[in-house]
Amino acid sequence: MKPNIIKVGFLRGGLEIKQFMRQRESVVFTLLFPVMLLFIFGSVFKGDLAPEVTFTQYFVAGMIASGLVNTGFQQLAIMIPIERDFGTLKRLRGTPVSPISYFIGKAVLVFVAMIVQVGALMGFGAALFGLDLPNTTERWLRFAWLILLGSICSTILGIAFSAIPKNGRGASAVVSPIVIILQFFSGVFFVFSTLPQWMQQFAALFPLKWLTQGMRSVFLPESFATQEVAKSWEIPQIAIVLLIWTVVGTILALKTFKWSDK
């Protein structure tokens, strides 16, 4: 009997997590780095954005959104060319395993790493910087689908992008600048509504701006919706943009995914 593609995908996910946890550098970078950033920013910007709303509250929303981009897109667009160099993908291609199972395995890894990262950020933020956690079921649910859809979208775009770097050594130089520019443009480090309009419009083409906005809707008081450029959280638009990028990313990934560099 032919093994189930989705089941094999989750088995790959388990294996990916195991490998991930055994690489100390990747654990430190993915899990501890955001917490360190939070510590630095939280210590520098002690002020409030509004009465009862700390800067940390705003910053954590951006940190979680860009965590999705770092853990999914950035990590995979660098890691997959390295896997090509090491022959991991060539070996897999010689087996009956489906590329879909490989994609699912990566998505499982990204999702689980995100859960741990978010847990660490929220725990640390709440304990040291008075971070207020989401206070309604509706917000928690929105938070959950944002993390899930964000992980999948970010994963598939990372896989699609992994076709561009020629090898593992050059991958970081190609991928990292894109991520850093998007972070600045998308309101991760600055208040989005204070950015120049052209920057806002450019950022609106990409998922990170929408993920950040979605996370603000989870962590900031309802009254802050009016501070947004569109005077609302635009929740349906967020879902639509993420879904479109996921579909486009999947088509691209299936078309361009390379098991080896020929």
Place this chain on the structure above:
Amino acid sequence: MVNELAGVAISVRGLRKTYTSKANGPKNAVAGIDLDVKAGEIFAILGPNGAGKTTTVEILEGYRDRDGGEVKVLGQDPAKLGNNNWSWRNRIGIVLQSTNDSQDLSVSETVNHFANYYSNPRDPEAVIHEVGLADKAKARIQTLSGGQRRRLDVALGIIGNPEILFLDEPTTGFDPEARRAFWDLIRKLRDEGTTILLTTHYLDEAEALADRVAVIVDGKIIEVSTPENLGGRNTAKARISWLENGVKQELESDFPAAEVAKLSSRFGGEVPELTVIRPSLEDIYLKMIGQA
């Protein structure tokens, strides 16, 4: 299917592959190869480095496309698998030249995981035992020696219980003892019914393992034979040499004993510096590949 019924696992006709490099222009890596590998045999492709062995095998494995010729592996063209990709890959096993993956996993974790990819896998623990890694089952792959790592590659190649196993230069870098253990393993797989296609640049490996050998030079097969008959070795003339009047004399003969008897009577007993040599397989091979 017709081919399989006739006991042919792999059949290749007129295979061609050309690479073009900026520095040297086009190069015929494979320049018209015909091959038939029978089901259940160990078939070796023997040749010097750069002769086109890996290119040929990677075309058969479905890794590379070709520029010309017909290829059938288990009745399928590896370049046109389409929806049959899964069922075809389920029936073949591949041991690549060198890989460096899964460093952070243990032997047992890796072999057990790969078993999930196949419809009818072998028992992972039995396979680990068979390749001689039982006492390394819990060890991380990064701690294995080169030879152990190669045996893990074989374990992953056979875990799916393949009908054909491809081995690309499997024992490069092995010490003599590890090679012999490895050869025993390959023979055992053949005895269990697996068809094995291996490439090697070691003559003694082809001689020890293969039922039939194809010698490949510059992308062409110059002979297909059993190891015993390779290069006409079984019928080659013996070379007799001796010293006469301070000059080395030589002659070749199909009947060396008679020649030696004649010499002996002429010299009235011992013949100075007498030697009788049959060409070794290595002599024949080096002559064949033009490096003698």
